[in-house]
Amino acid sequence: MMLGFTSKQLVGVGIFLFMIFIGVPLIIGATGRWDFYFTLTSVALLAIASAGVWLTFYIGRINIGQGAFALIGAYVSAILVVKAGWSFWISLPAAGLFAAIVAILIGLPILRLRGVYFAMITLVLTQVVTLTALALPITNGAKGISNIPLPSSISVFGIPILPDFAAMENTKLAFYYTACIIMILTYAALYRLVNSRLGHLCRSMQQNEELASSIGVNISYIRVVIFAISSFFGGLGGAMFGSIAQSVYPSSFQVADSVNFMLNCFLGGLGFVFGPMLGTLVLYFGWDLLFEFGKYQMLIYSTVLIIIIRFLPNGLLSIRFGKGGDK
Template sequence: MNQIMKTLSKTKVQRLIALVLVAVTVLYPILFRESTYIHLIICTLGIYMIVNTGFDILFGYSGQISLGQAGFYAIGAYFSAILSKAGVPVVLAMLFAATIAAIVGYVLAIPCSKLVHHFLAIVTIGFGEIVRLLALNGPTKLTGGANGIGGIPPVSLFGFQLTSKAAYLYFVLALVLLFLVIKHRIVDSRVGRAMQAIKCNPDASEAFGMKLSRYKSMAFTIAAFYAGVGGALYAHLVRFISPESFSADQSSMFLVMILVGGMGTFCGPLIGSLLIIVVTEFLQQFGTYQMLIYGALIIFVLFFMPNGIAGTLRNKYYHLLNKLPGRAGKQEAK
């Protein structure tokens, strides 16, 4: 009976938290319409959450490190900008751009599935740099070269253009929820369990008949698609893109967000994205000391929380749960 009451109370708390989050999400852009800069920051945060949610499937669940996610991010941004300026409906252009990023990710995964650790990291660094150089040195009429692409059309839904940051915020948050649900379904599926098994012990997984290259390629493709969606959202948010926005520093930031938040967890990419965005904005007031403090904070988190914030909290939760009287009694009975 007590267990049922605890379950019901836990469910009520979860529902209450969900309702509060929905209320804040709906009311915030309405109550604070003039906070354009804050809306821009939240939209950027949502975009990073989408990219890192897909990146976590690649890095956190399948165990493949990538330092070239900015390359897929750039592919989504550039192709969506080019297609939409050519007259393709914006939402359709974004979908095409993300699909192209996924196809490139799959092609890249074919040779990369045989690589591990620093070898894989070096190849992905090279890929990201190649994409940036193609955008920089490509045909000026297509990529804009060093000047980038301006005048990118805004997103239009059912004839309504999302020109304001407050309206765009709803669109981004809706996609964040959608891709979180998709990730949850993937992780809980047979494919997700196979990826986790390959990460833990690839040799044993292969001995049980799992085709490593297949699942690694799937993880690369999913992460590339998520990054492509994020890049497309970014392009139509700022409505101007240039090669400087897709450098290796951007890939490093995605990796830091995953490591700080906690890889291989549902909330890790969300926590890491939020924390790094907040810290970056807060540290701007320190001028030249910004990167010094930023680096020290990252080292502190990774040193004292090697599993990231979400991973550390999860481990402590299970550790405390095992100390409960009922759970301890069950373990002794076994």
């Protein structure tokens, strides 16, 4: 079949694309729950950042620092747009690249750590970035950066490619589509990466780094590259988030968010590329749906979470594939 996909996979992807681009807007139009656009946009963006966390899991590292890179991305984009007057669409990849460069600099020393040591140092990293954002003058301290303009139009040689978001009637729908497209590109890249030579090398590192190293895998190079890619996704998601909220504060991404990114991956299943997407949807959307229960929201949410992990410790997607997962 095409590009090595089975027909079943192609049908699945087709249904998925149909659902998010045509199905969801139709359902929302029919039910009138316009607030779901914002929820689903958030899900898409958080899923992008979670994809990065999942990738670090793929080389056997527990990453609780994605909130740091999301915050970096959000600030870089906001500063470029507000203070340097860049177009948002150029600031978006710039934010991702900046996050990746920071990841390389920090990753070189800390990626030598493993297990809980790496997990905890990344947790501390989130705190460091939050506190740095509070202390630096360019980030405006606790006041943060607000009134970020909506993404402007973009055109190449006079041909409009993207419209001006501020002039649009339905900004929510535009953001929803943008977020979904970026999410799909992210997961397509992730899928490609996992099934490439690099992906195989990553799996060898996940199982045993010394062994991988002894048969000639340049583990220190690969783990920095993977961490940089992972943080690129984090920066991308964070920058987009800042643009939708039109503001960034040091509290925009905190330790709790970093932990949530990690939980998304666990919940969806670490053995599955699309695990983090499903995990994000269930965790974030579930939380939103439970809003009606008022003060019992947290209780029900956490109870369900505990029950899921108690009976499906390998993630939601493990129902279909049985124990151990299908890599």
